[in-house]
Amino acid sequence: MELLKKYPKLFQWFFLLIVFFALCFAIDVPETYKFIRGQAEFIKDPNQSTYTLFGKEVRYYAFDVLWRLPPLLGWLPIWVNDSLFFLLNEWMPMEFWNEDLQEYKTRPLVLQITRNITALMTFLIELIREILLGGVKTVVAFTSWDWIDKNPWAELPGLPWTIVAAGAVILGYKLSGKGLAIFAGLVMVYISVFGQWKPSMQTLSFILVAAPLSFIFGLTLGVMAYKSKRVEKALYPLLLVMQTMPQYAVLVPAMVLFGIGDHAAVIITMVVAIPPMILLTLLGLRAVSPEVIEAGKMSGCNNWQLMTKVLIPTARRDILIGVNQVIMVCFSMAVIAAFIGAKGLGWNLLLALNQLNIGLALEAGLCISMIAILLDKMSLAWANKQEDYFGNLTFFQRYKNTLFFAGAVLIGIILSYVGSFYLKDGYNYLYEVPHNKGISTAAFWNKGVDWIWDTFFQTLKIFNTWLITEVLQPMRALYLRMPAVATVVLVVGAGYIIGGIRSALVTAGLVLFIALSPWWDRALVTTYMATFGVIASCTIGLTVGTLCQQNKYTTKFMLAVCDIFQTFPSFVYLIPVMMLFGVTDTSVLIAVIVYATIPATRYTIEGLRSVPPALHDAASMSGVTKFQRLINIEFPIAFPHMMLGVNQTIVFALFMVIIGAFIGTEDLGQYILKALSDKAGGGKGLILGICVAFIALIFDNLIRTWVQKRKKHLGID
Amino acid sequence: MADAVIKCDSVYKIFGANAKKMLQEANGNVDAKTFQENGCIVGVNNASFEVSKGEMLVVMGLSGSGKSTLLRCISRLTDATDGKIYIEGQDLLSLKNKELIELRRNKMGMVFQSFALLPHKTVLENIAFPLQIKGIKTEDSINKALDMVKLVGLEGRENYFPRELSGGQQQRVGIARSLAVEPDIWFLDEPFSALDPLIRKEMQDEFLRLQEKLKKTIMFITHDFDEALKLADRIAIMKDGIIEQLDTPARIVLNPATEYVKKFTEEVPREKVLKIEDVMEKPNKENLSDLKVSKDEIIENVAEKILTQEKSVAVTDESNKIVGTVRPSKIIHTVFGGRKNNS
Numbered sequence A: 001m002e003l004l005k006k007y008p009k010l011f012q013w014f015f016l017l018i019v020f021f022a023l024c025f026a027i028d029v030p031e032t033y034k035f036i037r038g039q040a041e042f043i044k045d046p047n048q049s050t051y052t053l054f055g056k057e058v059r060y061y062a063f064d065v066l067w068r069l070p071p072l073l074g075w076l077p078i079w080v081n082d083s084l085f086f087l088l089n090e091w092m093p094m095e096f097w098n099e100d101l102q103e104y105k106t107r108p109l110v111l112q113i114t115r116n117i118t119a120l121m122t123f124l125i126e127l128i129r130e131i132l133l134g135g136v137k138t139v140v141a142f143t144s145w146d147w148i149d150k151n152p153w154a155e156l157p158g159l160p161w162t163i164v165a166a167g168a169v170i171l172g173y174k175l176s177g178k179g180l181a182i183f184a185g186l187v188m189v190y191i192s193v194f195g196q197w198k199p200s201m202q203t204l205s206f207i208l209v210a211a212p213l214s215f216i217f218g219l220t221l222g223v224m225a226y227k228s229k230r231v232e233k234a235l236y237p238l239l240l241v242m243q244t245m246p247q248y249a250v251l252v253p254a255m256v257l258f259g260i261g262d263h264a265a266v267i268i269t270m271v272v273a274i275p276p277m278i279l280l281t282l283l284g285l286r287a288v289s290p291e292v293i294e295a296g297k298m299s300g301c302n303n304w305q306l307m308t309k310v311l312i313p314t315a316r317r318d319i320l321i322g323v324n325q326v327i328m329v330c331f332s333m334a335v336i337a338a339f340i341g342a343k344g345l346g347w348n349l350l351l352a353l354n355q356l357n358i359g360l361a362l363e364a365g366l367c368i369s370m371i372a373i374l375l376d377k378m379s380l381a382w383a384n385k386q387e388d389y390f391g392n393l394t395f396f397q398r399y400k401n402t403l404f405f406a407g408a409v410l411i412g413i414i415l416s417y418v419g420s421f422y423l424k425d426g427y428n429y430l431y432e433v434p435h436n437k438g439i440s441t442a443a444f445w446n447k448g449v450d451w452i453w454d455t456f457f458q459t460l461k462i463f464n465t466w467l468i469t470e471v472l473q474p475m476r477a478l479y480l481r482m483p484a485v486a487t488v489v490l491v492v493g494a495g496y497i498i499g500g501i502r503s504a505l506v507t508a509g510l511v512l513f514i515a516l517s518p519w520w521d522r523a524l525v526t527t528y529m530a531t532f533g534v535i536a537s538c539t540i541g542l543t544v545g546t547l548c549q550q551n552k553y554t555t556k557f558m559l560a561v562c563d564i565f566q567t568f569p570s571f572v573y574l575i576p577v578m579m580l581f582g583v584t585d586t587s588v589l590i591a592v593i594v595y596a597t598i599p600a601t602r603y604t605i606e607g608l609r610s611v612p613p614a615l616h617d618a619a620s621m622s623g624v625t626k627f628q629r630l631i632n633i634e635f636p637i638a639f640p641h642m643m644l645g646v647n648q649t650i651v652f653a654l655f656m657v658i659i660g661a662f663i664g665t666e667d668l669g670q671y672i673l674k675a676l677s678d679k680a681g682g683g684k685g686l687i688l689g690i691c692v693a694f695i696a697l698i699f700d701n702l703i704r705t706w707v708q709k710r711k712k713h714l715g716i717d
Numbered sequence B: 001m002a003d004a005v006i007k008c009d010s011v012y013k014i015f016g017a018n019a020k021k022m023l024q025e026a027n028g029n030v031d032a033k034t035f036q037e038n039g040c041i042v043g044v045n046n047a048s049f050e051v052s053k054g055e056m057l058v059v060m061g062l063s064g065s066g067k068s069t070l071l072r073c074i075s076r077l078t079d080a081t082d083g084k085i086y087i088e089g090q091d092l093l094s095l096k097n098k099e100l101i102e103l104r105r106n107k108m109g110m111v112f113q114s115f116a117l118l119p120h121k122t123v124l125e126n127i128a129f130p131l132q133i134k135g136i137k138t139e140d141s142i143n144k145a146l147d148m149v150k151l152v153g154l155e156g157r158e159n160y161f162p163r164e165l166s167g168g169q170q171q172r173v174g175i176a177r178s179l180a181v182e183p184d185i186w187f188l189d190e191p192f193s194a195l196d197p198l199i200r201k202e203m204q205d206e207f208l209r210l211q212e213k214l215k216k217t218i219m220f221i222t223h224d225f226d227e228a229l230k231l232a233d234r235i236a237i238m239k240d241g242i243i244e245q246l247d248t249p250a251r252i253v254l255n256p257a258t259e260y261v262k263k264f265t266e267e268v269p270r271e272k273v274l275k276i277e278d279v280m281e282k283p284n285k286e287n288l289s290d291l292k293v294s295k296d297e298i299i300e301n302v303a304e305k306i307l308t309q310e311k312s313v314a315v316t317d318e319s320n321k322i323v324g325t326v327r328p329s330k331i332i333h334t335v336f337g338g339r340k341n342n343s
């Protein structure tokens, strides 16, 4: 009884668990129940029940309501689809001037808008792409095909790779000095020598459009949300969902609206990259101290100056994190968007993975990752750049970078010109090393994979089989064995205990949406994989983070490692695991664990680091050992921050589980992937994505509420 | 007064959603308690005063008494709920946004309690900031900023970032920044509170030295009575948004207008406030010592000299005419007597 009085929550949790297990045992598995592989909407099975809502017929397998709720939201995807179709093809037809046909045509408004956006994006991408690689489309856009036929000289030749490389080196030097210049040079030479030039430049042109646009839109919207409470309120729920929505899921509706190709990829990338930018901008602006704003006003700033010269620069740290996120997302999407036809490295990577050519995939993946790290470092350096007012610069010093670049252009042109004489019959390597004509290490890697398979086949296989039969399958069965009602009670009860009525209502809304969708079973499978990943990641992250935190240098090192790993596009993680474990669930789970360990480690380190040093000393003075101090003082104080890390870990894990569908899983992700190739998949993809987002949001809500209370209790914040 | 630079005429500032309406209903009789019960917080309550050219007005009061709010009203960082404010005869509240910006760019400077430096700019850039905002050429503004750096004694640290400076140094930057546009009116909101006593004293001396040179019209907020005495021409004492008394330091100490002011000034060492003229007697025929003191001396500064005398000391005015006498016993009484425990 003493114990209960001391910890009333403990009793509540205990009670909740009893209720949960009682429900689990009381509600039997229906005899007809099996994990359904097909999709209810397509199979006509006499055993199915149907209901009709808004004129949409929904078919499903009916079970005891306590076991599985009927999919009352099953009409939603169909309805979303029809609405999209209606918007695109029938709503508000209007007259538009058609350039090509030189006449007015009737077109629905939304279709016209999407076509205009498409044209703009395509133009921008082509422009950059043709500067880098050469081509005619940009010139044609201003003139016509006939004109270019008559004037073939106007075709953009594309820059020789030497010039681009020199440009990158000079830019790196200008932004941050020798280190970055050398790195830029290495990356460029690597790309070229390994024959990845063309796809790299394609990817780069895609990113050079998507990243700045995302940055500008994100910043603008963030500023607007900062200035107006109403904008913020309207944006906030959208941002929350978008932040937790797997990137795959956005592909499908965007494909419906914008078709396939690079332009659609850019638009999707923006949709994914803008929300974190908005959030971080808002966060940063909010944190600017009111006195700094007043100081700006007293200096005579008008509103524009106040925003651009005081607020935004002062909020720079958070905005920079936003930029970093934008770049990360862009590269991540560069691969994922290949599913809807984005050209470049991502496409090659997917292709190679599909053919199980691990070596090629590795090369492409390395390329993407290196460009990602380079751009990340450059953007950081750019933002941190300081102006020098003292230098009494000569003309040469002032314009030396421009001069160097001009020189590089000249030399580059001469080189490629000379090259065209000497390397007449083969390829002009001084102009561009063609794709797959550079040095390739693919064969080496593939041999390596073979060797690993030959040598460790037995060990790997034993491990694999053991994991699948002894751990994964039982765990999955347990998850599927949970009656819907019991799960809902568990989640809502947890919400109530942690955050009171409000949290209970929010979590109830989220979990019911999933339970009433046609994909409850898939959601359970997704959750089981994510759970496994999160538990493993947190264990590893906590251990590694704590160990590294004991020493200043290892801390720094680990954070740097986290930084670099975070810059890798998520898809890249699939390469090495497929190398080792082939196409199995194990591969997916290991990718999940590796990927999700990053935030777990980072937040552990940051949390432990935030423990005030005064407390350390106080503890040491009272004579505790290092270990006791860790257990009794540092962990409790760092715990709230570490829980935020767990939150991130969950989001990361879910993302990777969904991406794992590419290897072959049976969860929500697989359905999203299927929706991609389904003509009427738009609605389905969206709702599936929302389901995944909601899984993440349930945990997000619980953890955040708990952290807030705990922080208040500990008096931090 | 003809040369009033700042003039406030029953200024009110009340925070809260329906502040305006409540103020109208109260009809000038604002009571902080009733307002608070209705969800409004009274920041400034019926403030009327003038500050003339070259004068330094020090505003004092406990935390939350509305000092900063008053200053914000006069610099129009917040809009006063009611009342009139004139800056050099211009009606501040009727200024358009553009005119207000012009006014701030040319006439006003402000120093903040927590320094409020721009973290991404160096010392030099911070100081040059108001100039660059005005649209002055980079080279000129940097030159001007370099002068300012010299003025506040930060040579050699032009390229440091605020985070690399100590509190005192940061506040010097704040002061230099506020002076860069050569404002006529200078607002200082607890500029030295965040500094430790030694540095504070140093900064006060420097501040006085600057003011001697620059002769600006100043409103200065502080918690610290010693600081107020050291700097002020006049002191305003605020409580719950009301200016309880506004007068010279000596008169505030000698004739506190309200109970609150009396309590507030009880602990103040009189010898630091009062001048000889405040304690002298009519000249009479008695035997005087050889010592003569000016009537404008602060007692503290001459007390030791007077106390070495046995006879009364003659008090002179500017033209060295004897205008009164002061007895050593009177000094003893002023310094040690008259306080609450031994009067």
Ligand SMILES: Nc1ncnc2c1ncn2[C@@H]1O[C@H](COP(=O)(O)OP(=O)(O)OP(=O)(O)O)[C@@H](O)[C@H]1O
Pocket: B015, B016, B041, B042, B043, B061, B062, B063, B064, B065, B066, B067, B068, B069, B070
């Ligand atoms: N923006 C605001 N909204 C609501 N109330 C405010 C606001 N700013 C100040 N107040 C209130 O107005 C009153 C006066 O505040 P002010 O900042 O002027 O005090 P102060 O005398 O400067 O105190 P301190 O010495 O602590 O700086 C306080 O009760 C404060 O809570």
Ligand SMILES: [Mg+2]
Pocket: B067, B068, B069, B189
């Ligand atoms: Mg204040």
